[in-house]
Amino acid sequence: MAHAYTPKQTHAEVTRDIVATLGTPSRGYVMMLAGAVGLFLVGAVTFVMLLKNGLGLAGYNPPVMWSVYITTFVFWVGIGHAGTLISAILFLFRSQWRTAVYRATEAMTVFAVMTAGLFPIIHIGRQWVFYWLLPYPNQRYLWPNFKSPLLWDVFAISTYLTVSTTFLVVGLVPDIAAVRDKVSGWRKKLYAACSLGWTGSDNQWRHYTRGYLYLAALATPLVLSVHSVVSWDFAMSIIPGWHGTIFAPYFVAGAIYSGIGMVFTLLIPLRKLLRVEHMITDYHFDNLAKLTLFTGSILFYAYLMEYFVAWYSGNTFEQMTFWRRAFGPMWWAGWSMIICNAFVSQLLWFRKIRTNLTALFVISVFINIGMWFERYVIIVSSLSNDYDPWAWGQMNPTWADWGILAGSFGWFGMYFLLFARTFPIVAIQEIKETIPMPRKRGGH
Amino acid sequence: MATMTAGVLASFIHIDAATDAIRALKAQGHKDLTVYSAAPNHEIEEALDHPVSPVRLFTLVGGATGCAAGFAMTIWMSNNWPLLVGGKPIASVPPYVVIAFELTILLGALSTVLGVILLSAAKSRKRIPYDEKFSDDQIGVFVPCRADQAAAIEALFRQAGSVEVKHAA
Numbered sequence: 101m102a103h104a105y106t107p108k109q110t111h112a113e114v115t116r117d118i119v120a121t122l123g124t125p126s127r128g129y130v131m132m133l134a135g136a137v138g139l140f141l142v143g144a145v146t147f148v149m150l151l152k153n154g155l156g157l158a159g160y161n162p163p164v165m166w167s168v169y170i171t172t173f174v175f176w177v178g179i180g181h182a183g184t185l186i187s188a189i190l191f192l193f194r195s196q197w198r199t200a201v202y203r204a205t206e207a208m209t210v211f212a213v214m215t216a217g218l219f220p221i222i223h224i225g226r227q228w229v230f231y232w233l234l235p236y237p238n239q240r241y242l243w244p245n246f247k248s249p250l251l252w253d254v255f256a257i258s259t260y261l262t263v264s265t266t267f268l269v270v271g272l273v274p275d276i277a278a279v280r281d282k283v284s285g286w287r288k289k290l291y292a293a294c295s296l297g298w299t300g301s302d303n304q305w306r307h308y309t310r311g312y313l314y315l316a317a318l319a320t321p322l323v324l325s326v327h328s329v330v331s332w333d334f335a336m337s338i339i340p341g342w343h344g345t346i347f348a349p350y351f352v353a354g355a356i357y358s359g360i361g362m363v364f365t366l367l368i369p370l371r372k373l374l375r376v377e378h379m380i381t382d383y384h385f386d387n388l389a390k391l392t393l394f395t396g397s398i399l400f401y402a403y404l405m406e407y408f409v410a411w412y413s414g415n416t417f418e419q420m421t422f423w424r425r426a427f428g429p430m431w432w433a434g435w436s437m438i439i440c441n442a443f444v445s446q447l448l449w450f451r452k453i454r455t456n457l458t459a460l461f462v463i464s465v466f467i468n469i470g471m472w473f474e475r476y477v478i479i480v481s482s483l484s485n486d487y488d489p490w491a492w493g494q495m496n497p498t499w500a501d502w503g504i505l506a507g508s509f510g511w512f513g514m515y516f517l518l519f520a521r522t523f524p525i526v527a528i529q530e531i532k533e534t535i536p537m538p539r540k541r542g543g544h
Numbered sequence: 545m546a547t548m549t550a551g552v553l554a555s556f557i558h559i560d561a562a563t564d565a566i567r568a569l570k571a572q573g574h575k576d577l578t579v580y581s582a583a584p585n586h587e588i589e590e591a592l593d594h595p596v597s598p599v600r601l602f603t604l605v606g607g608a609t610g611c612a613a614g615f616a617m618t619i620w621m622s623n624n625w626p627l628l629v630g631g632k633p634i635a636s637v638p639p640y641v642v643i644a645f646e647l648t649i650l651l652g653a654l655s656t657v658l659g660v661i662l663l664s665a666a667k668s669r670k671r672i673p674y675d676e677k678f679s680d681d682q683i684g685v686f687v688p689c690r691a692d693q694a695a696a697i698e699a700l701f702r703q704a705g706s707v708e709v710k711h712a713a
Contacts, residue, residue, distance in 0.1 A: 111582055111681035235621060243621035247639045255646040263653045270657060274679075278582065281676035296661075299674050302579040302592055303667045309584050310597040311660035315653055318603070322649045329642060532583040537559035537683075540705045 107200075107379065111532050114379075118275075118524045118531075119282045121374040125521055128373050136513030143507010146500055147222065155225045157500035161493050164483045166223075167476075168501035172508055173219035174475040175358070176212045177257065177330055178351075181323055182359025183209025184264055185391075187271070188319035191312075197387050199530040200380050203275075204370070205363050206268045207525070211515040212362070213261045215508050220253075222504060249332040256329035263322055267315050273298050274308075274529040327355040334478065341421040341482035346405055353398035354474060357441065360392045361467030368461045370520060379526050382455045389454035392467070396445025403442050417487055425481050429494060433477045440470020551688035553673045553710045554701035561705030562683040563591040568700055569687055578672050580684035588683070599659040606655025607648045614644030673712040682707070 109117065125133075150157055159167060183205040190198040221230045233254045235244050244251050277298035280291035298304065331351035334342035344350075364385070371380045410422040425434040444466045453459045485492050519525070556562040562579070566588070569577060579588055618640040626634045678684040685706075687697050691713070698709045 115582075115680045235617065241625055243625055246618040246622065246643055247636060252639070252642040252646075255643050259646040259650040262650060266653055266657055270660070274583075278679040281679045297665075299672075300580050300582055300679055301667075301672070302577075302581075302588065302594070304664045305581070305584045306589075306594050307597045307599050307660045307663040310599045311603075311656050314600060314603040314656045318607070318649050318653050318656070321645075325642075325645060325649075529583045533585075537585065538557060539560045540558040541560055 107531055107535055109378070109531075109535070111535060111537070114528055114531050114535070115278055115282060117376065117379065118526050118528050119279055121376060121525060122279065122283075122521060122523075126373055128369075129517065129521065132369075132373070133514065133517045136510045136517055139506050139510025140514050141507075141510070143504055143510055146503030146507060150222065150500060150504075151227070155223075157498060158504075159495045159498045159501050161495040163486065163491055163493055164480055164495035166479050166483060167495050168497050168505060169219045169223040171472065171475040171479050172505050173216050173223070174330055174479075175472045176216035176219070176508065176512070178327065178355035178358040178471060178475075179362045180209040180212035180216065180260070180264070180359065181327060181352070181355035182363055183207070183212075184260075184267070184319050184323040185356050185359070186363075187267060188316040188323065191316045192320060195387075196534050197384055199527055199534055201363065201367065201384050201388065202530070203268075203271065203527045204367055204520070204525050205359075206264065206271065207516060207519045207523075208359070208362060208366060209264045210261070210268050211512050211519070212359075213257065213264060214515070215512045217257055217261060218508070218511070249329065249336045252329050253333055256326045260322060260326045263315075263319055267319055270308075270312060270315060271527060271530075272523055274300060275524040275527060278528045279524060324352055327351045334482075339482045339486055340415075340417040341425070341478065344406065344409065346402060346409070350399070350402040350406075353395045353402065354441075354471060357392060357395035357399055357445070358467060358471035360388055360395070361464045361471065363388060364392075364460050364464035365468060366516065368457050368464070370525070374520065374525060376526055379531070382457070385457060385460055386451070386454045389448045389460060392463075393445055393448035393454075396441060396448070396467075400442040400445070403438060421482060421485060424485055425477060428481070428485070430477060430481050430484075433473050434481070437470055437473040437477050440466045441474060444470065548671045548673060548712055549686075549688050550691070550713055551673070551686055551711075552694050552697045552701065553675070553684060553686045553712060554698075554706040555675060555677060555708040556683040556685065556705065557681070557707055558705055559585065559587055559683065562685060563587050565685055565701055565704035565706065566591040568704060569685075569697070572700075574687050574689070574697075576688055578684075578686040580674065580678035580686075582679050582681065585683075597663065599656060599663060602659025602662075603652050603656045606658075607652030609655075610647035610649070610651030611644050613651070614647035615640055617647075618643050673710065675710075686712075 107114070158169070183202075186198050187202040187206045187209075190202070221227050224230060233244065233251070244254075246252075272294075273296055276291050277295040277300065280288060280295050283291060328348035328351065331347035335344055335347035337343060367380060368385075371377050407422050410418040413419075424430070428434075444463055447453050447459075447463060453463075480495060484494050554565065556565070566577060566579060570591075570593075577592070579592060581588060615637070619635040619637075622635040628634065672686055672688075675682070675684055685701070689697055694711055698711075701709050
């Protein structure tokens with residue numbers, strides 16, 4: 101049953117408990133960070149090899165010239181969608197339960213989009229000229245083609261990274277000031293510099309709350325537009341399996357679904373490592389699981405519609421593409437996507453599963469795997485079998501594909517873990533806003 | 545560095561005590577109050593009765609500038625290097641809506657933040673006494689006043705339920 105969420109702590113306890121997460125790291129945290137750095141190094145070495153030897157190391161094979169790197173790009177952009185949904189859209193809906201989880205999801209968004217942004221650059225091969233994507237005055241008087249969805253994507257992803265980072269930083273300022281007032285020595289100086297002179301005066305709150313509201317209002321259409329634009333990278337072409345009007349809502353629902361999946365994967369262990377189990381509770385996971393069920397069901401419907409429309413259209417190329425997704429050489433990937441996303445999400449109809457954190461963690465791993473495969477299936481299966489059978493071809497990922505994929509998890513995990521130790525991972529100010537202040541005339 | 549503003553700073557644990565003090569001070573004609581709190585609070589906002597923040601003007605101007613810049617940039621750049629493909633228009637507005645939309649959001653958001661910083665900094669140039677408890681669990685109310693007014697203001701704070709009163713010279 102939906103009800104107003106009120107934490108049980110006092111204001112002082114909230115500050116104390118969240119500032120305590122920034123203390124000496126536990127052994128579990130150090131091991132996780134070491135694992136993330138290790139994975140990142142795998143990716144870094146692979147990237148150096150790519151720079152030295154070229155993209156031939158990866159599994160590109162005509163006509164499949166978009167494969168693991170673009171798959172992983174879309175995967176990470178998708179992960180970045182849950183954060184803004186929870187921080188901006190649920191803020192506008194006045195959902196109080198978001199306060200405990202939104203900071204972690206917002207940080208996840210920023211680092212996921214940072215990770216995603218690397219992939220088109222890796223994919224283009226000559227990474228040192230990536231700036232050719234931008235409209236800047238040059239000696240050849242050339243401008244980019246603004247009619248191309250690939251250029252829309254450059255603008256969409258850059259805007260999303262800038263706005264979500266701004267949103268995260270703005271939300272952090274009052275919390276950094278609260279930490280500043282609780283620590284000493286060099287840490288006090290560091291947090292004082294980062295708090296930008298914040299004191300929580302009525303004048304600051306007056307402009308801050310309005311500004312935050314407008315940022316949320318701007319971020320809401322942005323989050324819905326970004327994955328729509330990413331979907332148009334595919335839907336604007338005439339490749340069978342890509343050319344569908346369903347793509348924008350299908351991609352947005354999938355992005356939010358995958359993002360919340362990653363929230364479970366990150367927060368379930370992290371709340372234990374940082375000892376904030378009393379702040380991020382079963383109640384929050386239950387609500388997040390309901391969102392997962394909702395978006396997972398939209399995805400289930402989209403999968404059904406894709407197959408239905410392929411059959412109903414009478415278009416033989418479309419029918420062949422979807423037949424091959426289920427029974428062709430990539431059947432294992434096609435069924436992984438359907439089972440992990442459409443079927444596994446339906447387990448969340450049961451409250452016992454929604455409040456069982458072990459079950460949720462396992463489901464979240466399935467979601468992550470399923471959503472990566474969804475993009476792999478969409479990209480690789482459509483490209484490998486388009487109109488002319490003589491031009492068909494398969495691709496097999498190589499160590500260079502897997503190395504960069506592993507490195508991206510390390511790159512993302514490293515930033516997320518460092519953030520969780522450096523800044524309040526639970527929003528101090530917003531939690532306090534939900535706790536009534538004591539009254540001299542009794543009650544709250 | 546600016547000198548500290550002279551006045552009286554009171555700390556409150558109870559929200560109704562703080563709002564009682566704010567209303568009493570306003571009734572006595574004290575207008576330039578500074579109220580500190582760890583989180584925004586509607587009761588404090590009602591007691592202070594400030595007008596709505598003008599930060600929305602920054603959002604509007606930034607968003608409109610972004611939208612205009614998006615269309616202007618794409619249309620001008622297309623015409624600056626005209627490539628005629630299949631008899632289609634050189635500058636085609638529908639695909640440029642995406643670029644204009646993204647720049648509307650981008651400049652709208654950045655100018656909102658700029659507005660918050662500028663408007664907050666405008667008053668923060670004066671050095672006003674502060675206590676670290678205000679970012680934790682207490683509410684602070686500061687009244688700038690002359691030395692001869694301080695005793696009466698302290699009495700008002702004590703009567704309202706302040707837990708601590710300090711004088712800043």
